[in-house]
Amino acid sequence: MEADAASGADGYTLFASVYDQWQQTYGAEYAHLVAPHVDERLAQLLGGPPRNLIDLACGTGTHALRQAKRGVAVTGVDLSQAMLAAARAKAEAAGNPLTLVHADMRSFDLPKSVDAVTCLYASLNHLADPSDLVRTFERVAAHLRPGGAFVFDLNTRAGFEALWREPGTDRGPGLTIDRRYVWDDREPWVVMHLAIERRSGETVERGRSALRARWFEDREVRTALRQAGLLLADCMPFNPFPEVDRPGIKQLWSATRPGAPIRSP
Ligand SMILES: C[S@@+](CC[C@H](N)C(=O)[O-])C[C@H]1O[C@@H](n2cnc3c(N)ncnc32)[C@H](O)[C@@H]1O
Numbered sequence: 001m002e003a004d005a006a007s008g009a010d011g012y013t014l015f016a017s018v019y020d021q022w023q024q025t026y027g028a029e030y031a032h033l034v035a036p037h038v039d040e041r042l043a044q045l046l047g048g049p050p051r052n053l054i055d056l057a058c059g060t061g062t063h064a065l066r067q068a069k070r071g072v073a074v075t076g077v078d079l080s081q082a083m084l085a086a087a088r089a090k091a092e093a094a095g096n097p098l099t100l101v102h103a104d105m106r107s108f109d110l111p112k113s114v115d116a117v118t119c120l121y122a123s124l125n126h127l128a129d130p131s132d133l134v135r136t137f138e139r140v141a142a143h144l145r146p147g148g149a150f151v152f153d154l155n156t157r158a159g160f161e162a163l164w165r166e167p168g169t170d171r172g173p174g175l176t177i178d179r180r181y182v183w184d185d186r187e188p189w190v191v192m193h194l195a196i197e198r199r200s201g202e203t204v205e206r207g208r209s210a211l212r213a214r215w216f217e218d219r220e221v222r223t224a225l226r227q228a229g230l231l232l233a234d235c236m237p238f239n240p241f242p243e244v245d246r247p248g249i250k251q252l253w254s255a256t257r258p259g260a261p262i263r264s265p
Helices: 019-024 030-046 062-069 081-093 130-143 157-163 218-227
Strands: 052-056 073-078 098-102 114-119 144-155 168-172 175-183 189-200 203-214 231-238 250-256
Touching: 019 081, 019 168, 019 175, 030 062, 030 114, 030 144, 030 231, 030 250, 052 062, 052 130, 062 073, 062 081, 062 098, 073 081, 081 098, 114 130, 130 144, 130 218, 144 157, 218 231, 218 250
Parallel strands: 052 073, 052 114, 073 098, 114 144
Antiparallel strands: 144 250, 168 175, 175 189, 189 203, 231 250
């Protein structure tokens, strides 16, 4: 296994092969923990579940597949080919209910207009600065039908303090991941360094990966939504991790594209 650079998607090249298994060392994948909140926000904003949805930074596709199993037509977008390959394998096993697209969330351009866009598990925290938030939100606005809903989460600064500060080791069957974090106290950035060991029979594979993420101030998110022409609906603090005894580590944001829904005749 090879080392990876600490950029938005490159850091997932190696991590992709153990990403779902790693999350299960905590009991459940994040997509399942956040699902009731996402469904509630979408239902409230749309008056029911979406008919179609783009899942930005879909990763290994857990949230996308869950939505597809509820009858939603889902397109997953991600910049990491390795994460998309894992999503593709899961989608094939489930009868191919997903459309998967390799693209950057700051510039994706699909020939469709959808009821909803989601972007989960702090994927937006990988963006470099507020101008990247604006670029991403503009692409979201361009793909939402009038009245469509955008639901996304972010790690707050308190979330990075709680989740990305202390080193730790996660163990699952045939898997050990050591995590450590590098902070630059003058910048809103943190780099997570992963040492991954995978064991199968006599074979042991070891590799390293690094993921860089940052927090955004609330005003930066609000300004980016406004600049992209999206209307803020709600910003809800939440903590989906029972083992982390800290409030406000994450926020679930929701916004809409202004305008009445266009109904088919
Ligand atoms: C923490 S994972 C979350 C994956 C998935 N949303 C989930 O809930 O498990 C972050 C994902 O963001 C993707 N990503 C990072 N930067 C991206 C970008 N600029 N455009 C699209 N995807 C990006 C990574 O490849 C990775 O799959």
